[in-house]
Amino acid sequence: MYKRLVWMGFLLVLPLAIALAWSPAAEALTDNQKLFNEVWRIVNRAYLDDSFNHQNWWLVRQGTKRSSLATREQTYEAIDKMLDSLGDPYTRFLPSNEYKSLEISTSGELTGVGLQIAMDGETGVLTAIAPIAGSPASAAGLQPLDRILKIDGMLTSSMTLEEAANRMRGPAGTLVTLTVEREGEAIFDVELVRDRITLNPVTAQLRVVEGQGNSLNIGYIRLSQFNANATQEVSDAIDRLEEEGAAAYILDLRNNPGGLLTAGIEIARLWLDDGTIVYAVDRQGMLDSFDATGSALTDDPLVVLVNQGTASASEILAGALHDNHRALLVGEKTFGKGLIQSVFDLSDGSGLVVTIAKYETPDRTDINKLGIQPDKIVPLNQITLDQLGTEADQQYQAAVELLTSDMMLADAA
Secondary structure, eight states: HHHHHHHHHHHHHHHHHHHHHSGGGGGGGOOOHHHHHHHHHHHHOSEEEEEEETTTTTHHHHTSSSGSSHHHHHHHHHHHHHHHHHOOSSSSSEEHHHHHHHHHHHHHHEOOOOOEEEEEETTOOOOEEOOOOTTHHHHHOOOOOOOEEEEEEEEGGSSSSHHHHHOOSTTOOOOEEEEEEOOSSOEEEEEEEEEEOOOOOOEEEEEEEEOSEEEEEEEEEOOOOOOOHHHHHHHHHHHHHHHHTTTTEEEOTTTTOOOOOHHHHHHHHHHHHHSEEEEEEEOOEEEEEOOSSSSSSSOOOOEEETTTTTOTHHHHHHHHHHHSSSOOOEESSOOOEEEEEEEOOTTOOOOOEEEEEEEOHHHHOOOTTOOOOSSSOOOOOOOOOOGTSSOOOHHHHHHHHHSSSHHHHHHHH
16 A cells, blocks of 8 residues: 555656746746846835735736747837836836937937936826936926926837836937927927937036125036036036135026935035934835034035935935035925936846835935925025025025025024
């Protein structure tokens, strides 16, 4: 009886072993399958939401049939579909050409219209964060929160964020038409001529203003983007303005859509001697903090200008300076992007951007989709971009009035 049971057991196991040996799972994976699995594993390991938008992430992977991955294009489509299921517009796949464009935009130069954009994960609406100063988008008068409905007649609702950005980029001298919806206005088209845009993120100038019976030297620094050049340029600007006799500062972060997280942290350290700059919270709820290092270049009074186009790394900087009582914020509520992404190289030269954490300000405030309220709310009047930071700019004038007030100067003494 014992032998019979053993043989019966062997006969049951043998077909199973043969089936496993010849099952598709045991076959060698194609390059397309390997790429799909590579993306799945990175998201599985790093993505902020461990519920994966309340779905079984393993089943998402299993649900992709190999027959649909016969070509690289089909593989990219399958990856996009998998990432779309997360409901996160910031977690996205970048084919090699789009990945190179991302690297260029953070390195300091690009060719296109110069419009920073974001996509609402719930509505799929493509929204302008801010035009880059001196760009075709800036010259055409595009504004923060403009909704870009079409690019060259194609609906943006069917595009990814990178596809939309890629359609706006192109050789200098070529044309692109944007269909724009703006609050309180009829839908209109804007024809833009692409140009080479050098991203010099900092403009700085010493200004002498008249206060309450006294003149004050104010260093005005406008920071338009957190790219690879930003930290050094801000540092050089502060050093120069200190030598020229600046006694107070205005840091203009309006229409700054962010960029490199590291640049935001390093620039905060130029203004802070101590204190936490930002907390990063991963999916386990573990906190990682980035702190000042005692390397502030000045302790002069500081006002920071913000608006609806102040986003991401700009909000990290503004929040750090505000919560550490280093600066007062003036202007309008910020954009409200409190998520941190990391970029991963993939084996075929493409890239993957994954939301890996959220950030909180030093006071442990989560500003995602909420933004930061300034200390002094001042709407921006109808002026041109060339008039920003001038007497025609009422937000700038409010900052000057604060800096020349006896109260603020006394607090900084």
